Amino acid sequence: MTANQQTDSTEAVNAREIVGELVRKARKAMNIFIHYDQSQVDEVVQALAWAICKPGNAEELARVAVRDTGLGKYEDKVNKNRRKTMGTLRDLLGAKSVGVIHVDEEKGITEIAKPVGVVAAVVPSTNPAATPLNKAMMALKGRNAIIFSPSPKGATTCQLLIQYIHEELAKIGAPLDLVQSLPAPVNKELSNELIQQCDIVTVTGSANNVRAGQTSGKPNLCVSAGNVVSVVDATANLQEAAHRICLSKIYDYATSCSSDNAVVIEEAVYDEMIGALKKEGGYLCSAEEKALLEQAMWPDGKRSGKTTAKAPEVIAEAAGLQNPAAKEASFFMVEETGIGPGYPFSREKLAVVLAVYKAKDFDDALDITKRILNCQGRGHSCGLHTTDESHIERIGLEMDVCRLLINQAQCYGNGGNFNNGLNFTLSMGGGTWAGNNIGENLSYKHFINITKVSRVIPEVIPTEEDLWGSYFAKYGR
Known part of the structure; x- marks a missing residue:
């Protein structure tokens, strides 16, 4: 055995022991938690939420995140830490996740919720506090x-x-080991071992991490870019549309996969819309x-970290943009x-840079949008700014995305908002279009198993006429 092989073997053994502990x-903590009733579980979830929303905590987490990752904007991370947590807590409180959660007397079905097990959560550097807390609230809602496997x-x-x-868990007497993290320094060996030893995997982050989760052989809730x-x-109200797109583009310096990466504008209003975006x-x-x-x-063809999720003035400096207006811009x-x-600008950028496309008409706009999403992003989200109801129906029927936002700021809306019906999350499934197991916004429902208790009900046997009446009438027997 070579020295390198011996080192690799030792690291593998160490990783196995660390993760195993x-x-x-x-599992020991879960053995206690399994006996909690719904009100106790909800109290635990409230404790998790308060851990980040308690005055000073969201701020300190944002400060450390920006300092150590170099990504995003402090003020927006504070806002994200609180807003996403409060929205998720709103969604979780009152939802049934313990014991009998639904009874359908007509069908004789009783649904009983049970835990899925120990969750391995690989979380990104872009949201190193909000994402793990969000996943923890959902996972613990299901007992x-x-x-966590955080980025280094x-x-x-x-x-x-x-x-x-x-x-907060200590304050309410709940087992502390319900929520843990891999120790520093976090590496691939530890992360991969965690995935193998846990019962279910959820990954939000890089394509390599998502691929590792999806190919692990474990049930997974991995989401793509x-x-x-x-x-x-x-027909859109252009100034309102421009304002929403700007809010989405600049939030946390575009660290989120939810931010607008491209806008497709009909030619008839193109110049006016560009003017609105400039305003x-x-x-x-x-x-x-x-x-x-x-x-x-x-x-050299590779995305540079020096311009990823950075302030616009940093990007302007890095690119050598000399126009004073460029140095004062909110986004490019x-x-x-x-x-x-x-054409790299047609892809996800994680930067305050917006690709702008001119479409001849609405048909052309849909075609351009499809082509962009087929290049990258199919399944995730797109938006439409309009006052034409027929356009809403058309884009809904034709676009292969799991979320279509109408007249909304994407970054605020597609991961759930207080003014729409989507549940709050920081992990959005793209369905089979994106190679994901889920197409919904990740929620507590993905972290419970359900036993369906079936009782005998009055027998109802359909006749041939019930089943084939319309077919026989049209084609004969």
């Missing part, structure tokens, strides 16, 4: 335990979050500036016509 403690840069934030969570496109048709702080790059921006964002716009690997 975490899982053992999680499960959860173990997000590990300090995650450890601080665990500290805050344990303080986004590449959100918004369509602006000729919101958008800077339209010239062809030369677009080339400089592309070089700064994809040097680049006019694009191409779609695909050779």
Whole structure:
């Protein structure tokens, strides 16, 4: 055995032992938690939510996250930590997740909720506090335990979050080991071992991490990348549409997969819409500036961390944009016509950069949007700014996405908002279009198993006429 092989073998053994101890403690905690009734479980969920919303905690988590990951905006992370948590708590309180959760007397079916087990949660550096807390609330709502695998840069934030969570769990006398995290330094060996030893896997983050979860052989709730496109048709209220798109694009410096990456504008209102976006702080790059921006964002063809989820002035400096207006912009716009690997602006960027496409009409706008999503983002989300009801129906029928937002800010809306009916989450499934097992927003329902108790009901046997009447009438027997 070579020295490298011996090192690899030792690391594998160490990872197995480290993770094994975490899982053992999680199962021991679950053995206590399984006896909690619904009100006790909801109290635990409230404790988790307060761990991040308690005055000072959201702020400190945001400060550490920005400091150690270098991603996003402090003020927006504070807002995200609180808003996503409060919205999720609203969704969870009152929902049944313990014991008998539904009785259908007509069909004789009683549904009983039970835990899925120990959850392995791989969480991203983009939201190192909000995402793990969100997953923990959902997992514990189903009386499960959860173990986080944070990104290396997000590990300090995650450890601080665990500290805050344990303080609240201790306050109510709940087992602390219901929520744990891999110890630093987090590496692939530990993360992969966690996935193998837990009962179910949820991954939000890089394509490599998602692939590891999906190919682990374990039940998984992994979600893929986004590449959100918004369509602006000729009937839209342009200033309102521009404001919503701006809010979505600049929030937390576009760390979220929910942020608009492209806007497709009908030609009839194109110039006016560009003007509206400029009023919101958008800077339209010239062809030369677009080339400089592309070089700064994809040097040697690879996405650079130096311009990922950074302030617009940092991006302007990195790209060498000399126009004073560029240095004062809230976000950048680049006019694009191409779609695909050779046109990086057509893909997810995680930057305050918006690709802008001009469409001849609504038919062309739908075609462009489909092509962008087929390149990347199919299944996730798209939006439409309009006052034409027929356009809403058309795009709903034709676009292969799990979320279609009408006249809303994407980043605030597709992961749930207080003014729409989607549940709050930071993990959005894209269905089979995206190669995901789920198409919904991740929720507590994905963290419960259900036993269906079936009782005998009065027998109802259909006749041939009931089953084939319409068929026989049209085609004969």
